[in-house]
Amino acid sequence: MVDVGGGIRETAKGIADAFPGLKCIVFDHLRVVDGLEGSENLSFVSGDMLESIPCVDAVFFKWSLHMFNNEDCVKVLKNCKEAITWSSKNGGKVIVVVEDQKDDHTATETQLFFDMQMMIQLSSKERTKKKWAKVYNDAGFGNYMITRALGLRSIIEVFP
DSSP: EEEETTTSHHHHHHHHOOOSSOEEEEEEHHHHHTTTBBBBBEEEEEOOOOOOOOEEEEEEEESSSGSSOOHHHHHHHHHHHHHHHHHHHTEEEEEEEEOOBSSSSSSSHHHHHHHHHHHHHHSSSOBBBBHHHHHHHHOOOEEEEEOOOOOTTTEEEEEE
C-alpha cells in the first residue's frame, strides 16, 4: 500500500503497526520525507504524484486528493490506475478518505466552511458524490463504493 501525500507518516505508521505483514510506503515530496526513518514494513519514497506513483496493490489518499482541480485530479488518478494495474493481478484499488458533501442541510455550514478553506488555500473545493463519480469516470475507473464514516468523513474505494 502507498499513502500518497502521506506527510510524516502518522496514518501509514498506524496501518503498518496494525498489519505487520503489509508493506506500506509513504509517498510525498522530498522535502517532506527526506531523513525520515522507516521500519521493516514502512518506507519513504519521494516523488510527484502528478508524474507517477509507485506500483502497489492499493493507493491511499487521506485528505490530499481533494486539493487538486478536476484536471490534475484526473491525472493523478490515471497514475494510480497505472500503478495498481501494473502491480496487482486483480487490478488493486484506490482508497480515498474525504469530507463528505451530503445533499441535506444538516451540515451545510460546515461544508461551506470547508469549501471556503479549499478555495482560498488551494483554488479547489470539496466534491459531491456526483462530482467524484465524474472524476473517477474521466480517469478510466469503472466502479467505486462509498462508505460513510465518522461525521462528515467518507471512505471511497475506487476500482479499475
